[in-house]
Amino acid sequence: MSDDAFDPRPLQPLDDYAPPALPTEETLRRLVSRMRESVSRSEEEPFIEPDRLRTAGDEMLDTLVPPPACGPLMRELDRALEDWAADPRLWRRLVVLPPCERNDLIKGWAGRYGHAIVHPPLRSDLVAADGPVNSPLDGLDPAGKGVLVFPRLEDWFLRHRNGLAQVSHLLDWLARIERPYLVGCDAWAWAFLCKAVDTHMVLPKPLTPQAFDAMMLRDWFRELAAEDGTLDRVFRLTSTGQDVFALDADGNLESDYLVTLAARSRGIPWVAWHLWRRSLRSGLDEEGEDVGDKEGRIKGEDTLWIAQVEDASLPDTIDRTPLLILHALLVHGPLDHEELEAVLPVVGRLAALPAMVEAGFLRLEDGRYSCLASGYPVIRTALSSAGMPMGVL
Amino acid sequence: MAQAQAQDADTRQQIADAVESAARAASDAAKVASNAVKTQNEEATKILNDFAEIDFVEIAMVLVAAWVIVAASKRVLPFIAERGPSQIRLYFLGSVPIVRLVVLVVATLWIIPIVFNITFQNFLVIAGAASVAIGFAFKDFVSSIIAGIVAVFERPYRPGDWVEIDGDYGEVRSVGLRAITVCTPDDDVITVPHEHLWKKNIANSNDGTHTLMxxxxxxxxxxxxxxxxxxxxxxxxxxxxxxxxxxxxxxxxxxxxxxxxxxxxxxxxxxxxxxxxxxxxxxxxxxxxxxxxxxxxxxxxxxxxxx
CATH class of the missing domain: 3.30.70.100 (Alpha-Beta Plaits)
Structure with a gap:
């Protein structure tokens, strides 16, 4: 592990966010490979046939890649917020987080440090026709002491004709108060709110965590998989047999796998975490024997294999309903069926939902649908190709 | 004295010889020039090359290649446009008529010298004859083709644009040599000659951009x-x-x-x-x-x- 890999990095202005890029060589290789595959099947033999390997079970994954999916980011947030503690003026801040964040980072931080958390209105109160009712701001003292934390601005609105009253009321209130506050917001909700209610005028200069590059991912995944600080396992690619954590003499990664993973996840740690977990395979076959050892290719090491996982495809429909559903869920976060119907212009049933859950794009939990972080790269590409308004990260 | 007179006589004789020689040379040159003009006139009045000199195989190959390129561009470019990112859709659709125009111009310029004997005189003869034919028989057709060429550069409409011409509103599906096809919101396909460019107002709702009001x-x-x-x-x-x-x-x-x-x-x-x-x-x-x-x-x- 490099010495300064986990030195918490400061938050940066949102406009400065630079997602890691795919190496040019990798981009060309993918292009050529895709063209070749479309013409004929590749005759290259993989180092280990991934079909022979067992998928790593939840228990194994929780040992090798334990949650939460945002470990180093929590430390970075702690560091930034500690810096602000010295100057109350710095607390009038907005932190924009990448999409599919399900760890309640800011709420968790506020809880740990004992700051007052302002909970969002009930969903049913968001679409009241007569303006904001039962506003959570009603009992708050605008001139009081202590930091107010609004962990998820996306929970303050619905993209409905009556759904902007609460967030507009909140922004007006924040513009008037002198009390320190911290607002958290999802990157896709932020893009929508800037258009709908000019949020960037009230909360200018948003901050965001820095992107996770390949070396950051390497150090993080090594740390997660290590026991007592030492890593005695090797993570190899099924395609080439390369050790994905190995460094060359110049200190660069020998394999492009983590570079590609960082680029695909756009530097978002929880997206990379989910993709990493999804690609891991146990070194044992169905009979419980070590495949590498059995074939005489890998001897005397505890090997975990990383398989190339094919991206899922969106359900094949003639209309844009699946894309509209995904976009709505990225803008709002988790929504139930009725809320989805309220924010979508779909005529008739939302028949695509079960297919999208089955395909691995959505998760249905407690009656609410949300986008899976592991599907985010494909979702983002699909929405971008369709020309839909994009989130800022 | 007598010696001086003899020298003058020699000089005069030399001058007389030189003048005679120059006159003969001028006469020869005039004859050569006259023959050359006669030959040139004969060649100039020959509009078509000799039948035996025309390479029909080459002409056929040029025509086939042009047809293949145009047909392929009409299918491949819209195919890519409809399946690729929406940001590049209009670029691919808009390149179809440009590709076709370039191919047709190149093929025409390639074939003409093979078939015709190109001189200024012949050009005037052909242009005159063509003008009469076009004026009487193909006026509207040629007017549409010329308007189509103007449309490629002036770009009042491109494939993928939403236009209203003479009361018909719809998406431009294709821009042909003589006309465009417009698909209306009710899925009717209307063929509109380029000729309308001269006389009608053309309302383009998006003008090459990806959205419209x-x-x-x-x-x-x-x-x-x-x-x-x-x-x-x-x-x-x-x-x-x-x-x-x-x-x-x-x-x-x-x-x-x-x-x-x-x-x-x-x-x-x-x-x-x-x-x-x-x-x-x-x-x-x-x-x-x-x-x-x-x-x-x-x-x-x-x-x-x-x-």
């Missing part, structure tokens, strides 16, 4: 709060799932004899969604107006007022 109309009885209605309609557009974030939302109103006319103007992120976008604005706008105390007036009331 959509307008939803609402007519309200005058007894309402216009400030609130404007705000409500603006929110209706801002909360549409089809809205483009990069363009403004505008609500304008005007008093008419039968009520207040509101126009909600906004842009969808993809112009192909324009009709569902307007429907979405209309459906949600009507509900929002009812909640805000607005009362819509009907066409019957409007007609009654007019009467």
């Amino acid at each position: 959509c307008v939803a109309d609402f007519y309200l009885a005058p007894d309402h709060d216009p400030g609130r209605i404007r705000a409500v309609l603006r929110t209706v557009a801002l909360t549409s799932a089809y809205l483009s974030y990069d363009k403004p939302v505008i609500v304008v109103l005007a008093e008419t004899p039968w009520g207040t006319h509101y126009k909600l103007k906004a842009y969808p992120y993809d112009m192909r969604d324009q009709f569902v976008f307007i429907s979405d604005l209309t459906v949600r706008g009507k509900a929002a107006l009812r909640e805000a105390g607005g009362r819509e007036v009907t066409a019957t009331a409007a007609h009654g007022f007019d009467a």
Whole structure:
């Protein structure tokens, strides 16, 4: 592990966010490979046939890649917020987080440090026709002491004709108060709110965590998989047999796998975490024997294999309903069926939902649908190709 | 003295010889020039090359290659445009007529010297004959073709654009040599000759961009709060799932004899969604107006007022 890999990095202005890029060589290789595959099947033999390997079970994954999916980011947030503690003026801040964040980072931080958390209105109160009712701001003292934390601005609105009253009321209130506050917001909700209610005028200069590059991912995944600080396992690619954590003499990664993973996840740690977990395979076959050892290719090491996982495809429909559903869920976060119907212009049933859950794009939990972080790269590409308004990260 | 006279006589004789020699040379040159002009005239009046000299195989190969390239571009470029990212769709669609024009020009310039004996005189002869033929028989056809060439450079419409020509509104599906095909919202395909370029107004709603302004109309009885209605309609557009974030939302109103006319103007992120976008604005706008105390007036009331 490099010495300064986990030195918490400061938050940066949102406009400065630079997602890691795919190496040019990798981009060309993918292009050529895709063209070749479309013409004929590749005759290259993989180092280990991934079909022979067992998928790593939840228990194994929780040992090798334990949650939460945002470990180093929590430390970075702690560091930034500690810096602000010295100057109350710095607390009038907005932190924009990448999409599919399900760890309640800011709420968790506020809880740990004992700051007052302002909970969002009930969903049913968001679409009241007569303006904001039962506003959570009603009992708050605008001139009081202590930091107010609004962990998820996306929970303050619905993209409905009556759904902007609460967030507009909140922004007006924040513009008037002198009390320190911290607002958290999802990157896709932020893009929508800037258009709908000019949020960037009230909360200018948003901050965001820095992107996770390949070396950051390497150090993080090594740390997660290590026991007592030492890593005695090797993570190899099924395609080439390369050790994905190995460094060359110049200190660069020998394999492009983590570079590609960082680029695909756009530097978002929880997206990379989910993709990493999804690609891991146990070194044992169905009979419980070590495949590498059995074939005489890998001897005397505890090997975990990383398989190339094919991206899922969106359900094949003639209309844009699946894309509209995904976009709505990225803008709002988790929504139930009725809320989805309220924010979508779909005529008739939302028949695509079960297919999208089955395909691995959505998760249905407690009656609410949300986008899976592991599907985010494909979702983002699909929405971008369709020309839909994009989130800022 | 006598010696000097003899020298003068020699000099005169030499001059006389030189003059005679020059006159002979001039006469020869005139004969050669005359022959050359005669030959040239004979060649110039020959419009077509000798039949035996024309390479028909080469002509056939050029024609086949041109046809293959044009046919392929008409299929491949729209195929890529419809399946690729929407940001590049219009570039691919718009390149079809340009590719065809370039190929046809190159093929024509390639074939003409093989078939015709190109001289200035022949050019005048051919142009004169063609002018008579075109003037009597193919005037409209040629006018459309020339307008089509002008359209490639002037770009009043491109494949993928939404245009209104002579009362017909629709998406330009293809730009041909003589005409364009427009697909209307009711899925009718209309063929419109380029010739309209000379005489008719052509309204292009997106002009090569990826979006266009959509307008939803609402007519309200005058007894309402216009400030609130404007705000409500603006929110209706801002909360549409089809809205483009990069363009403004505008609500304008005007008093008419039968009520207040509101126009909600906004842009969808993809112009192909324009009709569902307007429907979405209309459906949600009507509900929002009812909640805000607005009362819509009907066409019957409007007609009654007019009467």
